[in-house]
Amino acid sequence: MTGIRDKVTIVGMGCSRFGERWDCDAEDLMLEAFREASEDAGVQAEDLDAAWFGCYFDDASVGKSALPLANALRLRNIPVTRVENMCATGTEALRGAVYAVAAGACDVALALGVEKLKDTGYGGLPVGTPGTFTEQWRPNTSSPGSFAQLASAYSAEHRVKGEDLKRAMAHVSWKSHLNGAINPKAHLRRAVEIDTILGAPMVAEPLGLFDCCGVSDGAACAIVTRPEIARELGKTEIVTVKALQLAVSNGSEAGHQGWNGSYIHCGRLAGQRALEEAGVGSAPDEIDLMEVHDCFSITELVTMEDLGFAEEGQGWRAVLDGAFDRDGATPCQIDGGLKCFGHPIGASGLRMAYEVYLQLLGRAGDRQLPSPRLGLTHNLGGEPARCVVSVAVLGRND
Amino acid sequence: MGSPGIVDAAAYVPAMRLDRGAVFAANSWANPALRGLARGSRSMGNWDEDSITMGVEAARRCLAGRSRDEFTRLYFASTTPPFADRQCATVIAEALSLSDQLATVDLGNSRNAGMQALCEALRGEGSALVVAADTRRAKPGSVQELQYGHGSAALVLGNEGVVAEVVAEYRLARDFVDQFRGSGEDFDYRWEERWVRDRGLRSIVPGLVKGVLKKAGVAPGQLARLVLPAAPPRMTGAMAKALGLPPEAVQDGRLGDVGDTGAPHPLLLTVDALAESMPGDLVLVIGFAQGGIALLLKATENLPQWQRRNAQRLALSPPRPEKAYTKYLSFSGLLPMDFGMRAEAEAKTQLSAFDRHRAELTGFAGGRCPVCKTAQFPRSARCVNPDCNAEGEQELVLLADEPGTVTSFTQDWLAYTPHPPLQYGLASTDSGARVLMEFTECPLEHMRVGLPLRFVFRIHAIDSRRGYRRYFWKGAPAPSEVSAS
Numbered sequence: 001m002t003g004i005r006d007k008v009t010i011v012g013m014g015c016s017r018f019g020e021r022w023d024c025d026a027e028d029l030m031l032e033a034f035r036e037a038s039e040d041a042g043v044q045a046e047d048l049d050a051a052w053f054g055c056y057f058d059d060a061s062v063g064k065s066a067l068p069l070a071n072a073l074r075l076r077n078i079p080v081t082r083v084e085n086m087c088a089t090g091t092e093a094l095r096g097a098v099y100a101v102a103a104g105a106c107d108v109a110l111a112l113g114v115e116k117l118k119d120t121g122y123g124g125l126p127v128g129t130p131g132t133f134t135e136q137w138r139p140n141t142s143s144p145g146s147f148a149q150l151a152s153a154y155s156a157e158h159r160v161k162g163e164d165l166k167r168a169m170a171h172v173s174w175k176s177h178l179n180g181a182i183n184p185k186a187h188l189r190r191a192v193e194i195d196t197i198l199g200a201p202m203v204a205e206p207l208g209l210f211d212c213c214g215v216s217d218g219a220a221c222a223i224v225t226r227p228e229i230a231r232e233l234g235k236t237e238i239v240t241v242k243a244l245q246l247a248v249s250n251g252s253e254a255g256h257q258g259w260n261g262s263y264i265h266c267g268r269l270a271g272q273r274a275l276e277e278a279g280v281g282s283a284p285d286e287i288d289l290m291e292v293h294d295c296f297s298i299t300e301l302v303t304m305e306d307l308g309f310a311e312e313g314q315g316w317r318a319v320l321d322g323a324f325d326r327d328g329a330t331p332c333q334i335d336g337g338l339k340c341f342g343h344p345i346g347a348s349g350l351r352m353a354y355e356v357y358l359q360l361l362g363r364a365g366d367r368q369l370p371s372p373r374l375g376l377t378h379n380l381g382g383e384p385a386r387c388v389v390s391v392a393v394l395g396r397n398d
Numbered sequence: 399m400g401s402p403g404i405v406d407a408a409a410y411v412p413a414m415r416l417d418r419g420a421v422f423a424a425n426s427w428a429n430p431a432l433r434g435l436a437r438g439s440r441s442m443g444n445w446d447e448d449s450i451t452m453g454v455e456a457a458r459r460c461l462a463g464r465s466r467d468e469f470t471r472l473y474f475a476s477t478t479p480p481f482a483d484r485q486c487a488t489v490i491a492e493a494l495s496l497s498d499q500l501a502t503v504d505l506g507n508s509r510n511a512g513m514q515a516l517c518e519a520l521r522g523e524g525s526a527l528v529v530a531a532d533t534r535r536a537k538p539g540s541v542q543e544l545q546y547g548h549g550s551a552a553l554v555l556g557n558e559g560v561v562a563e564v565v566a567e568y569r570l571a572r573d574f575v576d577q578f579r580g581s582g583e584d585f586d587y588r589w590e591e592r593w594v595r596d597r598g599l600r601s602i603v604p605g606l607v608k609g610v611l612k613k614a615g616v617a618p619g620q621l622a623r624l625v626l627p628a629a630p631p632r633m634t635g636a637m638a639k640a641l642g643l644p645p646e647a648v649q650d651g652r653l654g655d656v657g658d659t660g661a662p663h664p665l666l667l668t669v670d671a672l673a674e675s676m677p678g679d680l681v682l683v684i685g686f687a688q689g690g691i692a693l694l695l696k697a698t699e700n701l702p703q704w705q706r707r708n709a710q711r712l713a714l715s716p717p718r719p720e721k722a723y724t725k726y727l728s729f730s731g732l733l734p735m736d737f738g739m740r741a742e743a744e745a746k747t748q749l750s751a752f753d754r755h756r757a758e759l760t761g762f763a764g765g766r767c768p769v770c771k772t773a774q775f776p777r778s779a780r781c782v783n784p785d786c787n788a789e790g791e792q793e794l795v796l797l798a799d800e801p802g803t804v805t806s807f808t809q810d811w812l813a814y815t816p817h818p819p820l821q822y823g824l825a826s827t828d829s830g831a832r833v834l835m836e837f838t839e840c841p842l843e844h845m846r847v848g849l850p851l852r853f854v855f856r857i858h859a860i861d862s863r864r865g866y867r868r869y870f871w872k873g874a875p876a877p878s879e880v881s882a883s
Contacts, residue, residue, distance in 0.1 A: 124812055127743040132751040136759055136858065137776070137870045139822035139836040140743075145810030149823050153806040156847035205809035205819070205842075254824070255774050255782040257832050261806035261824055385824065385834060 003277040006240045006397055007102040009230040010222050012041025015354040018218035018341045019187040026062040026116040027072035029219035033112065033347075034073055041223040042233050045073045048223075049106030051080045054093035054113035056345035057126060058084075062116055069112055086381025087293060088246065089113060090220065090349025091390035095244050097224050107229055112221035113351075115344030124215060125345075144204035144212050146383030147296040151206050153261030154302060158313035166206055168316035169297035170197040173210045173339055175325045176294060180336020182366045187216040188340040211297040216342025220350035222357075227397070239360050242374070242393040243277035245270045254385040264299075266389040267306035267380060274391035275308070280374070283308045287330055287393075288372030289359055291352035293380040294337040300324075303378060304332070307391070334359065334367050349390065352377035356394045402520055403560035404553050404695070406704065408459035408711055409669040410452055410531075411549045411656050413718040413839055415439035418544050420721045425539040432544060440657035441547040442720065443533050445729045445816035446838060446856040449476040449550070450486050451869065453531035454493045454855040456552035456662075459711045460527070462799075464554070467497040470524035474504050475511035475661045477579070478532045480867060490529055492760040493855045493869070495796055509628070512661040513685030513693065516553060520564055525556040532660035535730050537585050547657025551665035561704045562672060562681065565694040568610035572689035574598050599629050602690050603637060607682065610692035618642050622679035623671045625649040627663040628686040649674075655717065668695070673708050677701050713877045714852075718841070728816065740814035745861040747868045757794055762853060762871040764831045765792030773797070773829040800827045802851035802873055809842055825851055825873045839874040850876035 014036030016029045024032075038044060053069035055062045062068045066080035085092040090113035097109035120126040125143055155165055174194050180186040192210060200208035230238055247266035253259040271283075280286045292307070294300035301319055304310040309330055310318035318324070324332035333339065335355035338348060356375030358364040374395040381388040422436035443452060453474055474487035487502035503518070505511040512530030519526035531550030536542035576598050577588040588594075603626065611618060618641040626634045626648070634648045649671045651658070659666055664685040671681050675697045685691040720726070727733035757763045758776050765777025769788035772781060773795050781788045807823030814820070821837040837845065838856055851873035858870035 122739055127740055127814075130744050130746060132748045133755055133776070136747060136752060136755070136868055138834055140813050140815065140820060140859070141822060141834075142740075142810050142813035142820075145808045145813050145820065145822065148808035148810070149806035152808065152823065152847050201811075203810075203812050207808075250784075251778075251782050252784040254834055255778075255832050256772065256784060257805075257826050257830055258784060259832075 002279070004098060004102055004244050005242050005277055005279065007226070008098045008224050008241045009227045009235070010239045010241065010357055010394070011225050011230045011233060011235055012037040012043060012223040013221065013354045013357045014038070014040065015185055015220040015351055016218050017185045018216045018344065018351070020118050021217035022118065026068060026114050026219070029116065029217060030069060030072040030112060030114050033219040033221045037221050037223050043108055043223050046076050047108055048075065048078055048110050049108050050078055050097070050100055051075060051110040051112065052093040052096035053080055053082045054084070054089040054111070054346040054349070055082060056084055056086060056089050056115060057120070062114055085388050087295065087343070087345055088349060088379040088381040088388045088390040089346045090351065091377065091379045091392055092246070092349070094222055094350060094353060094392070095246065095390070097222070098241050098244055101224050101226060108223065108225045110221060110223055111350060112219065113346035113349060114219035115346045116217045117215050117344055118217050141383070142204060143383070144207050144296060147299050148204040148207045149261060150302055150384050151298045154298070157260050157262035160316055162206060165316055166198065168301055168319045169211050170194050171319050172294065172297040172300045173197050176333045176337040176339035179326060179334055179367065180340025183336045183340065186336040186340040187214050187342040188336070207296055207298065213295050213338035214340065214342030216344050218341065218344040218347045218351065220347045220354050222350055222353060236398060237361055238396065238398040239357055239394055240397040242279070242395045243274040244390070244392045245274040245277060246388060246390045247273065248388045249382070249386050251386070261384065263302055263312070264306050264380060264384055264387060264389060266387050267303055267378070270389040270391040271307040271378070274376070274393055278393035278395070280393065284330060286374055287376050288374050289331045289334055289356065289369055290376040290378065291335065291337065291355050292332060292378040294333055294339050295343060295380065299380060300332065303380070307376070307378065331369060334369060349377065349379045352379070353392060353394060360394060360396050401560070401563050402555060402557055403563040405525070405556040405559050405561060406460040406554040407551070407561070407669045407672060408456050408708065409549065409551045409666040410456040410459065411441045411547070411715065412443045412447055412452065413715045414442045414444060414720045415655060415717045416442045416723070416726050417719060417721045420723045421544055424723045428539045432541070435541065435544040438654040439719065440544065441549055442726050442729065443548040444838060446872070447533070447548070448480045448857060448867070449478050449531040449533050450480055450489050451855050451857060452533070452548065452550035453486070453490050453529040453552070456531065456550040457490060457494055457527060457529050459714065460552050460554045461494060466495055468525045469496055469500060469527050471501040471503065471519060471522050471526040472496065473515035473519050473526065473528045475506065475515040475528070475530040476532050477506055477509060477511060477661050478534055479504065479506060489760065489869070492756060495761040495763065495798070509660050509687040510685040510691055512551070512663070512665045513683070513691040516665065516693065517567055517691060519555050525554065528553040528555060528665070530662035530665050532662055534586070534660045535584055535732070538727060538732055542586060542588070545653070545658055547659050549656055549659035549662055549666055551662040551669055553665060559700055560698055561700045562695040562697050565616070565680070565696050566610050566614035568606060568613055568692045570602060570606055570609070570689035572602060574602065574688065595633060599633060599686065603684060603686065604640070606684055606690045606692040607641060610682065610694050614694050616680060616694065620680055621647065621682050623647055623649055623675060623681040625664060625667045625671050625681065625683040627651055627658065627667050669708065672697065672701065673705055675701060737814055737816070740812070743814060745859040746864065747861060747866055752868070759870055761796065762798035763794040764797050766795045767792055773827065773831040775831045775833045795829060797827050797829070797831055798853050798871060800829055800853070801876060802827045802853060804837070804845070804847055804849040804851060804873065805832070806847060807837065807845050809845065821845060836872045837874070838872040844875060850878060852876045
């Protein structure tokens with residue numbers, strides 16, 4: 001089974017400037033991203049057959065249903081579907097559009113993700129609405145706190161000293177800030193010293209302020225079609241979807257002692273499935289760059305192991321050795337990552353795909369890596385014990 | 399069958415002890431005369447404790463090794479019940495996973511409610527559990543703020559294995575209004591201290607003592623111990639002298655390290671008195687309010703065995719000094735600290751969902767898979783074990799009394815809690831269950847993966863908009879850890 005491999009081409013992508021966009025509404029962000037993608041693809045709103053709209057927070061952010069996207073772009077009453085799968089929402093929108101095109105249900109589809117977090121008034125993600133039973137016993141967790149637990153379990157499992165892990169985590173953020181500083185669309189565009197990172201105020205032990213990604217507004221989108229239509233549109237440099245996989249927790253990590261808390265069970269599964277779907281034998285050898293879900297520094301560090309870029313328990317050493325720096329074996333977050341873009345949830349997965357797409361097409365400007373052929377994106381929604389993880393592989397196919 | 403009496407007894411005093419010097423330092427500008435009371439410490443409940451949770455904690459200490467079906471009655475006494483209409487005794491019974499074939503009674507409206515509950519319980523058939531707890535509030539800068547403390551006590555009453563028999567009971571009803579709290583009021587109002595002493599204690603207490611001794615046919619000189627909670631130490635000394643008792647026979651009122659806990663106080667001091675008594679000793683317990691109650695107890699041969707158990711229980715919550723007066727004020731609802739936007743989050747409880755899951759939420763029961771026998775929380779229709787996932791009716795398995803350990807943790811300064819940082823993580827229980835839960839009572843520097851835990855019943859969230867609070871269980875450091883630190 002080759003799954004989705006090479007069945008669908010990305011013909012255009014767009015990404016708004018991310019940041020504290022006090023200047024505009026979510027609708028403006030959507031238009032900003034779409035304008036770029038439309039121009040890139042040579043596809044207008046009226047050419048779209050269907051659209052998938054990703055947005056996580058509903059009333060607090062953009063609004064429920066597919067209406068916000070249909071309104072913002074004045075779509076011609078085509079089918080629009082809102083998807084939400086926590087931090088994997090953007091990639092879920094892409095998956096919907098890609099599957100529809102691959103199925104032949106439509107020729108040209110749009111996937112767009114957006115979030116307007118800064119209008120919620122919170123530093124960090126806003127507080128959600130309570131549910132029924134679960135909220136009656138679960139602690140009142142925050143996102144940093146949920147992921148901080150990874151660090152405690154990782155240290156214990158692999159006998160890594162707290163200060164060693166903290167230094168490796170600091171390196172993760174240091175590297176991303178260095179990358180983000182030269183990206184005009186990033187929110188945080190400043191290099192940060194290791195000592196500043198290590199000395200930052202604690203948010204959730206052991207995660208300090210610089211171990212956490214930013215909180216931003218932003219939108220990103222992709223226009224997808226079949227390869228033959230892409231060629232009809234005059235495209236000669238073809239980027240296809242090599243893999244799009246999703247793994248979802250069923251409660252065993254949070255409720256069964258078989259999981260020790262030091263890795264992401266679904267991250268490993270999604271990674272393995274995606275690499276297999278893409279026909280990648282050895283990720284470190286074949287993947288040229290990756291954009292992973294660095295919501296927190298520890299998440300990126302553990303993800304390097306989960307996706308097979310470092311041996312289990314050795315990720316912290318690989319990070320400190322610079323394996324994922326700009327000039328390392330596999331550059332990670334070459335655009336600055338969530339760390340510098342912030343994490344407008346619905347947009348993030350598509351923002352990652354946008355960077356890989358630019359890099360594959362040689363359009364990444366100052367950030368451009370030497371002729372990459374295969375790139376990977378990774379989204380981790382929820383928390384380590386209860387998560388949805390999407391992994392996509394994009395590649396040149398011309 | 400022997401005569402009815404106390405079969406077991408336990409006290410609970412919250413670990414946090416507020417330094418009275420810190421209270422005085424903050425308030426001396428307003429009332430320098432408080433200096434005289436600025437010695438020692440008083441107990442203060444954590445933010446997640448109230449009269450119900452403290453009652454549960456004291457009761458649990460009496461229940462180890464006892465059948466949950468042995469009780470026919472549960473009495474709860476408090477002047478600070480968290481609900482005006484929701485019986486606390488029933489919540490406590492479910493937190494203790496007692497049989498529902500149980501008479502539950504709440505008593506209140508008097509600092510003597512604890513003693514009243516004890517007397518009522520002695521009259522019925524079968525074993526009874528008496529629980530008393532108070533979290534009294536006081537105005538900042540008041541004398542009461544320094545004098546009061548938070549705490550609870552629980553007694554098991556029955557006929558078998560009695561530690562202290564009840565020899566006689568004597569009561570006086572008199573509406574002597576030394577202090578009062580109007581319905582819906584936050585604070586007590588107290589009349590002049592000297593009048594209370596001269597026309598209250600000195601008038602009512604001797605009558606109670608005389609009455610009970612006469613009823614029992616006991617001479618004052620035969621008393622080994624006198625428990626007189628509400629009186630200042632100098633007065634109890636004078637009272638003992640008048641009765642011909644040596645000063646050491648007067649039970650210390652725990653004003654130095656706990657404070658006057660209110661309704662539970664006579665019972666709490668009775669636990670102390672029994673801990674220091676010998677078999678055959680006569681112990682006179684006086685409760686003073688709206689007249690009073692005198693109860694004459696006689697320690698039995700079973701006492702030394704109980705004393706050994708009681709000594710172990712004291713290790714469950716060793717005192718932890720607290721100097722942050724504003725923490726106490728904030729916990730007491732007397733200082734609106736800024737906890738940011740996250741503190742505005744909705745804390746509404748879906749009561750229909752709560753009712754479906756009462757055994758899990760209040761009793762901390764999980765499910766056990768009928769096929770692979772894996773214990774799990776919450777109980778579910780399909781087993782959580784990835785190697786099983788069998789569908790089937792899971793029997794309830796009580797997790798509350800199991801030892802646990804910390805599997806992962808964080809100390810979260812972002813998430814809202816009235817006591818930052820919020821400590822939580824995955825806890826694993828001995829029977830194999832895994833629960834993401836809050837940790838409480840753990841000094842930050844002691845938290846680690848592998849930390850042994852015991853589970854405690856605490857407030858999970860307070861819905862101040864609706865006046866509701868929900869409860870759940872949290873991991874606290876196991877006694878071995880606490881004493882090691």
